[in-house]
Amino acid sequence: MPSEEVYSDDWWLERNDQNRCVATRKNGERCLKPANRGMTVCRTHGGAAPQVRCKAKERLELAADRMAKELLGIATDGQSEAVKLNAIRDALDRAGLGAKTEVSLELKPWEQLMGDIAGVATISRAEHRAQQGRPILDSAALAQAIDAEAVETAEDDPPARP
Structure with a gap:
């Protein structure tokens, strides 16, 4: 709210006291604040x-x-x-009889992403692999262990820095 210097008596005289709060202050002078819209008093004097x-x-x-x-x-x-x-x-x-307005609703990019993430979580692994065009592995093939051998490198120590 602007300071009371803005709403001085001279300022109100220029405006014919239009929309000025009708309450009086403690010192007996009329309030300098403008009245709230549709009211005769400001917020300080009961407008709230x-x-x-x-x-x-x-x-x-x-x-x-x-x-x-x-x-x-x-x-x-x-x-x-x-x-x-x-x-x-x-x-x-x-x-309420104004011109018709058309409202189009579209998902925001982040909403589409969240929908995609939620969609991935609700399908099975086999369905996901089928969507990706990858072969579906059966559980028997996954159960067989693949025989492997660990091979050590020729140098165990990394090369020295120059």
Whole structure:
């Protein structure tokens, strides 16, 4: 929130005290903060209270009806076609009858990767090997040990560094 120097009495005089908090401070002077939207007081003087917020919401809803009526008046009495068209479009949008919008849903790359990882975990080894085009090994072939012999290198010590 800006400092109180911004909202001085001179600053409010220039604006005709429009949207200024109506509460008084401890020293008896009027509060210098702006009132919350749809309210007559700032947050410090009760603008955060539930009943005040409810009443402000009600005031804004009533103002919306008045503004919609004005908008429809402009749509029927507007002088230029562009003004009429914009007013009609806005009125239809507010009524929930606006232009259709298309929404396309696609998986993000990381979601595709996670799906692939999860998919690998849910298939058997044989299915995975079949997908890869690799031969399926039966358990009997895996059970046979392969005979091997360890061969030592000629030099056990690594070469000396220069």
